[in-house]
Amino acid sequence: xxxxxxxxxxxxxxxxxxxxxxxxxxxxxxxxxxxxxxxxxxxxxxxxxxxxxxxxxxxxxxxxxxxxxxxxxxxxxxxxxxxxxxxxxxxxxxxxxxxxxxxxxxxxxxxxxxxxxxxxxxxxxxxxxxxxxxxxxxxxxxxxxxxxxxxxxxxxxxxxxxxxxxxxxxxxxxxxxxxxxxxxxxxxxxxxx
Amino acid sequence: xxxxxxxxxxxxxxxxxxxxxxxxxxxxxxxxxxxxxxxxxxxxxxxxxxxxxxxxxxxxxxxxxxxxxxxxxxxxxxxxxxxxxxxxxxxxxxxxxxxxxxxxxxxxxxxxxxxxxxxxxxxxxxxxxxxxxxxxxxxxxxxxxxxxxxxxxxxxxxxxxxxxxxxxxxxxxxxxxxxxxxxxxxxxxxxxxxxxxxxxxxxxxxxxxxxxxxxxxxxxxxxxxxxxxxxxxxxxxxxxxxxxxxxxxxxxxxxxxxxxxxxxxxxxxxxxxxxxxxxxxxxxxxxxxxxxxxxxxxxxxxxxxxxxxxxxxxxxxxxxxxxxxxxxxxxxxxxxxxxxxxxxxxxxxxxxxxxxxxxxxxxxxxxxxxxxxxxxxxxxxxxxxxxxxxxxxxxxxxxxxxxxxxxxxxxxxxxxxxxxxxxxxxxxxxxxxxxxxxxxxxxxxxxxxxxxxxxxxxxxxxxxxxxxxxxxxxxxxxx
Numbered sequence: 095x096x097x098x099x100x101x102x103x104x105x106x107x108x109x110x111x112x113x114x115x116x117x118x119x120x121x122x123x124x125x126x127x128x129x130x131x132x133x134x135x136x137x138x139x140x141x142x143x144x145x146x147x148x149x150x151x152x153x154x155x156x157x158x159x160x161x162x163x164x165x166x167x168x169x170x171x172x173x174x175x176x177x178x179x180x181x182x183x184x185x186x187x188x189x190x191x192x193x194x195x196x197x198x199x200x201x202x203x204x205x206x207x208x209x210x211x212x213x214x215x216x217x218x219x220x221x222x223x224x225x226x227x228x229x230x231x232x233x234x235x236x237x238x239x240x241x242x243x244x245x246x247x248x249x250x251x252x253x254x255x256x257x258x259x260x261x262x263x264x265x266x267x268x269x270x271x272x273x274x275x276x277x278x279x280x281x282x283x284x285x286x287x
Numbered sequence: 288x289x290x291x292x293x294x295x296x297x298x299x300x301x302x303x304x305x306x307x308x309x310x311x312x313x314x315x316x317x318x319x320x321x322x323x324x325x326x327x328x329x330x331x332x333x334x335x336x337x338x339x340x341x342x343x344x345x346x347x348x349x350x351x352x353x354x355x356x357x358x359x360x361x362x363x364x365x366x367x368x369x370x371x372x373x374x375x376x377x378x379x380x381x382x383x384x385x386x387x388x389x390x391x392x393x394x395x396x397x398x399x400x401x402x403x404x405x406x407x408x409x410x411x412x413x414x415x416x417x418x419x420x421x422x423x424x425x426x427x428x429x430x431x432x433x434x435x436x437x438x439x440x441x442x443x444x445x446x447x448x449x450x451x452x453x454x455x456x457x458x459x460x461x462x463x464x465x466x467x468x469x470x471x472x473x474x475x476x477x478x479x480x481x482x483x484x485x486x487x488x489x490x491x492x493x494x495x496x497x498x499x500x501x502x503x504x505x506x507x508x509x510x511x512x513x514x515x516x517x518x519x520x521x522x523x524x525x526x527x528x529x530x531x532x533x534x535x536x537x538x539x540x541x542x543x544x545x546x547x548x549x550x551x552x553x554x555x556x557x558x559x560x561x562x563x564x565x566x567x568x569x570x571x572x573x574x575x576x577x578x579x580x581x582x583x584x585x586x587x588x589x590x591x592x593x594x595x596x597x598x599x600x601x602x603x604x605x606x607x608x609x610x611x612x613x614x615x616x617x618x619x620x621x622x623x624x625x626x627x628x629x630x631x632x633x634x635x636x637x638x639x640x641x642x643x644x645x646x647x648x649x650x651x652x653x654x655x656x657x658x659x660x661x662x663x664x665x666x667x668x669x670x671x672x673x674x675x676x677x678x679x680x681x682x683x684x685x686x687x688x689x690x691x692x693x694x695x696x697x698x699x700x701x702x703x704x705x706x707x708x709x710x711x712x713x714x715x716x717x718x719x720x721x722x723x724x725x726x727x728x729x730x731x732x733x734x735x736x737x738x739x740x741x742x743x744x745x746x747x748x749x750x751x752x753x754x755x756x757x758x759x760x761x762x763x764x765x766x
Contacts, residue, residue: 126530132480133473133531136462140472144462147542147552150610185307188419200625204738206616211627214610220538221612224550225449228420231548275619278631280745282732284721 148220152265155219159260162242162248168238169245172227181249188228193250209250213275215267219243233274240264305739311417312498315509320646366596374409375453378441380394409501412603413442414509422450422548425492425515430641430660436487436687436695437515440571444592445578446492446514447721448613451549452598456582459546461566465604468533475582477568486565486588487694489662491515492633493591493618493744500730500741503762508644511750511762515637515662517695522567525560528602530676538604539752542611543585546600553594555587555610563588563709567601581665588693589664590632593618605722620742623734628742635666636723637747638671638715649758657684661696663717670716671698677710677751678725692718709754725749727766 148154160168169177174187188244195205200257204210208218223239240259243287247253253267375381380399385391413426425446437443456475464470495514498504505511534557541560545551555564565586568575575581581599589596593613608614608630613689620628638661643649657675662666667690673683687697698713714723726748735741751765 101599110709126524126527127482128527130481131530131531132477133471134469136464140462140748141464141470144544145464145603146550147603147609147611149397149605149607151607185293185547186419188423198619199361199627200736201624202738204625204736206621212616214615215614217610217615222550225548225612226446229447255627274626275615275629276626278633280628280631280633280635281721283724283728284561285724285728286720 125274126233143167146220146224148216149225150214150265151214152216152261155216155261155264156236157261158235158236158240159258160239161244161258162253163256164237165241165243165245165248168234172230172234172240176228180247192246194235199271199274207250208246209252209270211274213272215243215252215264215269216249218246219264308417309498309504309739310343312505312510313637313750315414315417316507319509320506338761345754347688355663373406375404376500377412379405379407381407389586392487410728411442413513423448425494425514427509428514428516428662429509430513430639431508431644431647433641433660436517436697437571438518438695440518440573440576440579441569442578443516443518443576444490445490446494446592447547447549447578448551451578452547453577454546454582454598457658459582459600461583461599461602463528463602463604464533465542465602466535466606467604468535468540471532473528476566478523478583478745479568480528483521483747484524484565485519485520485569486518487695488588488690489517489634489695490586490592490671491637491662491664491723492593492596493631493634496746496748497740497743498734499726499748499762499764500743501739503686503764504628505763506639506645506762508639508750511641511645514592515660515695517662518570519572520565520567521566521569521572522586525564525566525585526562529560529604533664534604537606539569540605540608540740541600542601542603542605542609543594543596545580545596546598551593551595551596551598551613552609552611554611554630555585555594555607555615556630556632557591557604559587559590562602569715586600587632589634591634592634618744620733620744621737622742625736631745632663632664635745635747636663636665636668636715636717636721637661638713638723639750640673640713640752643711643754643760644752645760645762647760649704649754651758652704655702655704657700657702659713661686661713661715662694663715663719663721664693665721666692666718668696668715669718671697672698672714673700673702674704674712674714675709678712678749681714704754706756708756710763711752711754712749712765714749722758723747726764727764 107166176187178184181192183189191207193207193209194211196208198205198210219239222242229271244253244259257263270277307723324369382394382580411429411432413428415426426444428442428444441766459475461730470525494515499511539556539557542552542554567586568582570579575584575707583599585596585599596630638659640657640659642658650657657673661671671684673684674681684698684700716722731749733742737743751763753761753763
């Protein structure tokens with residue numbers, strides 16, 4: 095009995111040892127047998143070059159500032175051609191309406207704009223910085239992004255046209271539809287048998 | 288009935304942009320249909336009566352006849368390179384057709400340069416939704432011409448938000464940072480060294496079928512359901528990378544970011560990353576196609592298509608979602624209450640009959656094999672039922688094996704058409720027990736307050752195809 099148990103234990107230890115030595119080398123499609131340590135550490139410079147996102151609480155907002163007046167100049171030069179002089183959008187260009195539509199979300203014919211639908215001011219900054227203007231995405235300076243954000247939110251009567259938009263003031267903006275979003279409630283139809 | 292009341296609204300009740308889009312896509316589809324029909328009629332073939340997926344559908348039949356004539360008189364000049372390509376349908380080369388291929392040698396081995404192309408007689412293509420720009424647009428997979436469950440890589444539907452970037456894999460990298468023990472940067476070579484997995488999964492755009500909420504709008508299954516495709520994807524489990532970098536306590540979301548002009552971003556719950564998410568670099572046995580994210584794409588099985596970030600350059604681990612444009616102003620589902628559902632990731636169970644389907648024509652009464660696709664973002668399709676009487680009675684369809692989770696499943700059902708008007712429907716059930724609902728049930732649950740397109744996203748209702756006495760098949764709503 096004892097001998098058997100002992101030899102069993104020895105066999106298990108041997109097999110485990112073999113498994114330990116083989117598995118990391120073979121890998122396992124479903125599990126994880128690392129660490130492999132492939133790749134290289136990402137330096138702070140690597141990350142800074144890519145890390146452009148801005149969160150609702152203001153994390154990620156860069157230095158700089160802008161206001162309604164400077165934003166109007168930027169908008170006129172770089173945004174108006176697609177989004178229109180009244181920020182109402184130009185269908186043929188694909189430029190969306192940016193303002194208007196407040197109160198339309200329950201009308202059956204909703205007009206979804208930054209003013210009526212977007213829940214966070216940070217999203218305006220983030221999207222303009224990463225993807226606008228359409229013909230030269232990512233070309234605006236941080237000051238220009240602050241400025242054009244201030245202009246759009248000023249025209250939407252959300253942000254004071256005399257105030258300065260920066261990393262401190264932007265996260266404090268409460269958008270009209272901030273509470274307009276709910277969790278996914280699906281499945282919402284039940285035909286279970 | 289809210290849906291009946293809603294149908295009274297005409298297109299004129301909507302804003303100009305919406306009207307233009309509806310009219311534009313009807314026109315775009317009509318153009319695609321016309322080119323197919325024109326080709327069939329010009330051929331004067333047996334298939335003149337329709338069922339166009341089996342018939343020649345090319346619009347440049349004249350050039351083919353010229354080839355035939357030229358070959359007959361022995362005056363054929365071998366067309367090579369761009370000239371042959373220009374005359375051929377997309378993805379094909381135009382080669383001379385021998386009058387009797389048993390009497391002359393065929394074309395030279397490997398003369399195609401070592402990468403094959405489809406026959407010049409096969410012409411199905413994606414067609415594009417007529418959005419204002421061609422950079423932010425989408426194309427539909429021709430499901431009506433498809434066989435089996437795999438979508439040819441070149442026919443996979445597309446959705447781009449800033450065009451298709453052309454990326455050199457030698458200089459592409461993925462940076463993983465945020466709430467991790469050690470931020471890391473991976474080259475494509477690094478990623479390909481990790482243990483890999485291959486899995487068959489569908490990707491479906493959550494906007495698939497958006498035109499069909501209120502009334503039957505597009506005519507073909509390519510138009511109504513063409514924003515879904517299935518591929519064998521190969522890559523690294525995302526969980527492997529998370530273990531490599533060491534995820535910190537409190538991490539709950541991952542921002543995935545693409546290297547396109549939209550610098551496309553979505554926040555993904557980290558549970559999905561631990562579960563079955565993949566970083567894929569191959570599709571159907573070869574590298575990803577550029578329009579599918581070459582060289583690297585995030586794959587989130589069962590999640591709406593836009594979250595499968597293409598041209599992936601960065602993953603940032605965080606405690607909260609980032610609330611990017613694509614998860615706030617877009618890809619949220621506005622209900623009649625004025626509230627919008629957010630982070631509605633899962634593609635629920637859905638099926639559609641692809642043969643026969645809209646704009647086909649059955650030549651005569653008799654036997655037809657009804658065939659279609661079923662899929663669910665929640666797992667395996669357990670069964671598919673078919674109705675040939677508008678949902679009054681249902682019968683089990685046969686499922687083609689293998690039936691894989693979160694993957695197109697082919698179903699087939701033998702049908703003897705008596706020549707009388709019929710309405711064909713399919714409905715599926717997945718492994719959770721969920722049964723595909725009717726469009727009416729979805730409208731009752733969500734309302735049409737979102738506008739012309741209802742809540743736009745996540746329409747997975749039962750599709751109805753009406754077969755008329757003359758054999759013509761059309762898109763109808765039948766509950």
